[in-house]
Amino acid sequence: MRRQLAHFGTILRLSAFLLAGCLSRQDGTPSIWTRPQGTPAQVTPAPPPAETTPPPPAPMPDHSSDYQARVVAPATQTSMTLDPAVTRARVEIKPALEPPPLPKPEAPLVGAMRCALEKHPEEARKLLDKYDKGDRELLFALLHLTAGVGEREIEKLSPEQVGTALDHLATLSTQLRRKVPLSLHHASFCQTIEGYGRYERVPPCHEFQAGCEGRSGERMQVYAEVRNFTSRLVRDRYETVLESTLEVRDAQRRNVVTYNLGRSVDRSHSPRQDYFLNIQMHVPPRVPPGLYTLWVTVRDVTPETSDKVAARQASCSLDFTVCPPGASPRRDPSP
Secondary structure (H helix, E strand, O other): OHHHHHHHHHHHHHHHHHHHHHOOOOOOOOEEOOOOOOOOOOOOOOOOOOOOOOOOOOOOOOOOOOOOOEEOOOOOOOOOOOOHHHHHOOOOOOOOOOOOOOOOOOOHHHHHHHHHHOOOHHHHHHHHHHOOHHHHHHHHHHHHHHHHHHOOOHHHOOHHHHHHHHHHHHHHHHHHHOOOOOEEEEEEEEEEEEEOOEEEEOOOOOEEEOOOOOOOOOEEEEEEEEEOOOOEEEOOEEEEEEEEEEEEEEOOOOEEEEEEEEEEEEEEOOOOOOEEEEEEEEOOOOOOOEEEEEEEEEEEOOOOOOOOOOOEEEEEEEEEEEEOOOOOOOOOOOO
């Protein structure tokens, strides 16, 4: 009986030893512990793994001993940290640079102006050969004159050169007149008209007497200068053709009477440089005393030979007063 109890105790001790070796670690890592012969049974917990560093590698097996402890580390996931310079890097694709545009060829007129400024008149004349003969001479004279003005050498020009330049300028002015609006200047009621710019105005407070018994009233004389008109050469003379219209309106701007003066043809042996109107009329009959406005309209209807230009016109107005017939005229207060 004692032998059976002793044998049973040995079995209990061996079971307790095996049960202690199979228990897990406190941190959840499974461990297998063995001990060599002749050593007491001890349980040594494995050190916990560091939080920032991976666990050390498992020790190499010792072949000199039949018993050794092996620690099985749990699988851990490592992360890769990129260099900030790498994360900021980007690829930029730039388009291919276009070749610079080729310089535009210099215009003949620009080259001629450069030659005139550099005192090479013959080269300037050659560059102007592409233009018509009339335009060529005009451009050359203007370039020569402009170059002299820019360098203050106009005083060194001879009288012949100045005369030639003025002739070309007059030709250019005649050509440009048809491109600007027609205009009327210095329109006024006059007592006498002797010629262009030679006239005597009526006093500012002058009143024209109305007619009576169906007759016209006082005579009215109107002077006006016409600018920017055109002339054309017909056979051996220059012609300027203008068409004039008069319109009288009352204080309410109502039309009282209209006069169509028709066309006036002016002929001269040289192009006309100035032109003026000498309009003579009377106060219309049956026009009661009051305030009125005379509108003068002129149309340039000179036929054109080179191109079709629409007829241009200009207008101006003059205020006047009509007094009863037989009334004494008002005197000018000025001395």
